[in-house]
Amino acid sequence: MNYDAMLSLLDELAQEYLFLDCKNIDIPTAGKLLNNLESIINESQKIKTPQLNSCGMGLSQILEKIILDMIKDKNQAADLLEEGIRLMQQIADSFKNTGKYDGSIQEFMGKLVAITGVAISGSDSSVAAESAETNVTEVKEEPLQVQDESLMRDFIAEGLEYIEEIEVNILNLENEPENKEYINTIFRPFHSIKGVASFLNLEKIRSLAHSLENLLDKARNGEISVTAPLIDVVLDGSDALKTLIGQLRDTLEGKKVDESALDIPALKTRITRIEQGFDSDMGDKKVGEILVDEGIISKDKLDEALQINKGTPDKKIGQTLIEEGIVKPKQVSQALRKQVEQVTDLTTIRVDTTKLDDLIDMVGELVITQSMIQQDLKNQLNPDKQLTRDISQFFRITSTLQQVSMTLRMIPIKQTFQRMSRLVRDLAKNAGKNISVELIGEDTEIDRNMVDEIYNPLVHMIRNSVDHGLESPEDRIQLGKSEKGLIQLKAYHRGGNVVIEITDDGKGLDKNKILQKALKNGMISSAEGLTDSEIYKFIFLPGLSTAEKVTDVSGRGVGMDVVRRAVEKLRGKIEIESTVGVGTTFITRFPLTLAIIDGMIVKVGTESYILPTLSIRQALRPSQEAYTNIVGRGEMLDAMGRLMPLIRLYEIFNIEPRHREPWDGIVVVVDSESGSKCLLVDKIIGKAEVVVKSLGEGLKSIKGVAGGAILGDGRIGLIIDIEGLFELSEGR
Amino acid sequence: MADRSVKILVVDDFATMRKVVRNLLKQGGYDDIVEAEDGAMAFKTLKSQKIDVVVSDWNMPNMSGLELLKAVRADAELAKTPFLMVTAEALQDNVVAAVKAGVNNYIVKPFTAEVLNEKIKKLVEGLDK
Structure with missing residues (x-):
């Protein structure tokens, strides 16, 4: 080992030290010393000399404490610094000449600990930092009085x-x-x-x-x-x-x-x-409140009991309630148990969603395997009775397991709603409006993945309501409404979907304005025969904004069509209800989860396909007269009073069908963003909820196919992506 | 008291805080004061006019007090500028980092006019040497 570098570093340190006046410390000099010590500590690690390392760290510690004004006896500190530098020089000299150091640094380290109150072990200074914080309060000067x-x-x-x-x-x-x-x-x-x-x-x-x-x-x-x-x-x-x-x-x-x-x-x-790491701030609910929440006692009764209880502070509220004959002891003990549960609720853990997805996937496989076993058993001539019973028990367990695993991904929509109400507050301020927000059904649960996805479309709709829906306070007063506008966010479950409604009590949509705009933009040729809801839907088309002025929040005419597209991408639907002068409601329906699709199983030849139920308008068997082949536009069918393009599914997927002509098979009318078309299939098997499975990395972006699913009979069906299928049929 | 005009640059992102410091400095007789709202602005100011002392907050957006200090020390022209760091708590790690980077002194919030001006005075005296 070469100790020359170390010795010259130590010399430098000693020279620098001469300039240091510990009683009246000069910070720049102290800084130089600290940097010197740092180089020495690094060098000592390089040449593997723990004694020098420890001394170096110790000296750094004292110096830091001197800088921070945390050492009372400055003379002693100065002496120690000097002693330390000398000791280090001795050690380095000894190593250079003899390759070892026989003395001990224990005595010196002991003195260090005595003065700094910190044992030096390794490079960890966190303990020191902590003690620094506590000591600081003592050296703080009295804050001054600035009454300016x-x-x-x-x-x-x-x-x-x-x-x-x-x-x-x-x-x-x-x-x-x-x-x-x-x-x-x-x-x-x-x-x-x-x-x-x-x-x-x-x-x-x-x-x-x-x-x-x-x-x-x-x-x-x-x-x-x-x-x-x-x-x-x-x-x-x-x-x-x-x-x-x-x-x-x-x-x-x-x-x-x-x-x-x-x-x-x-x-x-x-x-x-x-x-302190508690994940929730609930859990402080009082027993009385729990009883009220459970509907066992009324709020008045509780207040009464609390009043009685005031005189005897040691007495528990539950005791008073029992003594007054308001509740039964059992009810109190249940409430107490609930209270404990609230505390245990705090111990939640965070799990990576991919792990959850894997779990749900595996459970899905389990369900399919067990139904296959059940099928096999049925096919046997003489099924074992005991085995049959066991399998049906097994069936119950797996289906419960599947349900439970699906709920793992569900979280209440509360958080999203709260963010919304915060947003309304900010937007209202910018728009100079006075708005209160009402939240209904915050506990409605929704798939974790959906939460992020629905956020942006919802934000857009809310902005729209705040900006265009609600009138200014002056206008509201003139109209005889209360000055404060109301936005209501409501969530609930309906038929396997989660419905989110955004209602404002503003001016409502102006039908005539929308119609004029639609006519002007050539979206329609006449307003005849259009229902209100059809007219309202125009605002979801690109380029149609009825706002007269463009604000910084919305009104650029790009808003609502983006909303609709985002909602539809999530296999959701959006509707509008509106009354002039009373308000507007946006009703959006989303599937509870993206992992399961509500589909219609159709058959073409031997293959099964799944069509998303939300895109299906109608299924029919057309007459031969309904069919026309228009030059330049291809095959068309007259369905629902309109001519719609016909797509023969068997042609697209190149398979052998049972029926080649529409009047022999079944035609399903499906909707997408770009319009409606007719799909020719052999037959409709039925409706089913299927678990969406990806086709794997390699088959990720196949046009017209959104994924695969394992059907009840264990066979595989492809889930049709309607938009993609339309593109395929148009040769795009 | 300063017998010649000493120009002090006060750096803090919080305008009220700059005003507080300005008021305190005034009590010490320093009234030639320029302000900057973050490290980057401060550095620009330092490059464009002669500043005698920098009083800078630690925690700022864009360029923190420590980053400003390092930039000043690394700049040949400005390297010698006296620098007083204002910190909220005397967190050992923060102070030590500033000291190692060559700060001239530090002061812990809240401080009195007396303590602040005492420290400034020392820095100014160092200038005359």
């Missing part, structure tokens, strides 16, 4: 601005919880607000901002993950800060301030809980 009113006003204005920034950014964070930059953009405003608040002696604001800052710091360092409760608490926190700053403004203006509305300690408790 203009400064306060600046703080109020800028603080509110910053909080708005937080709200916008947190929506981004919710979309990309892993994005550290987003956390940073939220962290910084809290940090700044805290800093200024500490100068202005605004203790409440400072301490709340500080808690939120700490929480986000932990999220930024990856100590806790960004969960919905975290985002909720940050939003609530920023709301509380907004209120506090608002109160400050009111105080400045000499208004009376009601401080009781804010429960800062409760908010802080929530922050702490999430900081």
Whole structure:
């Protein structure tokens, strides 16, 4: 080993040290020393000399503490620094000359620990950092009194601005919880607000901002993950800060301030809980509240009992309720058990969705295998009775298992709704409107994958409602409506679909305006025979916007057709109900999950195909007269009073059918974005819900086929992609 | 008190904070003050006019206080500019990083006019040497 480099580094260190006055420390010199020590520590690792390494780290520690003004006895610290440098020189000399060092550094290290209070082991300085934090409070000077009113006003204005920034950014964070930059953009405003608040002696604001800052710091360092409760608490926190700053403004203006509305300690408790890694901020529900929720007692009865209970603080509310004969002991104990369950609810784990998908896939395979076994058994001449019983038990278990595994992917739509209401609030402010949001059916569950997919179309519709649907407050007052507009978000399950309705109580769609526009754009030649709902549907066509002015949110004429396309891509449907002067409702229907498709099984020759039920308009057997072959446009069928192109499925997939002509087989009318067409098939087998399986990487982008499915009889059917099929038929 | 005009650059993304610092500096007799709202703007200012002392916040968008410090020290023209770092808590890691990067001094929020001006005074005296 070569110790020359180390010795010269140590010489440099010793020289630099001469300039250091520990009692009145010069920070730039200390910085140079720290950098010197760092090179020495690195070099000691290179030449594998643990004694030098430990001493180097120890000296760094003392120096850092001196810089941070955390050592009282500065003379002793200075002595130790000098001793350490000398010791290191000795060690290096000894190694250079003899290749070893017989002395011990234990005594020196002991003194180091005594003065810094930190044992040096490896390069971990986190312990030191922690103790630094706690010590700092002692060296902090008293904050000054700045009663400058203009400064306060600046703080109020800028603080509110910053909080708005937080709200916008947190929506981004919710979309990309892993994005550290987003956390940073939220962290910084809290940090700044805290800093200024500490100068202005605004203790409440400072301490709340500080808690939120700490929480986000932990999220930024990856100590806790960004969960919905975290985002909720940050939003609530920023709301509380907004209120506090608002109160400050009111105080400045000499208004009376009601401080009781804010429960800062409760908010802080929530922050702490999430900081400690609890994934939820519920679980504090009182027994009484549970009983009320369960409908066992009324709210009045509970209040009554609480009143009685006031006199005896030690007494439990459940006890009072029983003594008053309001509830049975069993009901209380059930409520208590529920309360415990709430706490255990907190122990959720996060699972990668691909793992879940695998599980669901395997369960699907299991179901198919078991139905095959059942079929085999039936085919036997003398089935074993015991075996038959066991298999049917097995069948029950697997079908339950399948149901359960499907629910694993389901989450309540609540979170999406809450984001929406936040969005409405922001949009309303920009549009200068006063809007309240009503959420109904937040607990309706929907597939996790769907949640992300439906978000954008919903946002578009809401923007539309806020911007064009609802009138300005002045107009509303003139119309005799309440000044505050209402947007209602409603979700519920209906026939295997989840329905989401967005209702506003605004001006409703203007039929005539839409018609005029449609006529002008040549979408229709006359308005005759069109129903209201058909007219409304025009707004989903590209290039049709009835908005007179283009705002920054919507009205560029690209909105609603994008919505419709997005909804249809998810195999959903969208409808509009509207009454002039009363309001508009957008009704969207989505499948509960993308993993299962509601389909119609049709047969062509020996092959089975699945058509998505949502695209099917009608099935019929046409007469021979309905068929025409128009030159240049191909084969057409007169169905539903219109001429529609005919697609012979057997031609597209090149298979041998049972029936070659439409009047022998069955024709299914299917819809897509580009219009309706007739599909010729042999026969319709029936309706079925099938689990969508991908055809694998290699067959991913086959036109006209959306995937495969294993049918009840164990055979495979291809799921038809209508849009793709149309393209195929047109030779595109 | 400063006997000649000392030009101080105050860097913070929060305008109110800049005003706070400006007010505190005024109490120490320093009233030739320019402001910048992040590290990048500050660096531009430093390159365009003669600044005697930089008082910079740590946590800022675009270019943090530490990044600004490193940029200043790496710039031949500006390398010697006295630099006072403002930090929210005396987090050992932050302070040590700043010290290693060559900061002249640091100050922990909230601070008094007295402490701030004392530190500025020292930096200014260093200039005359």
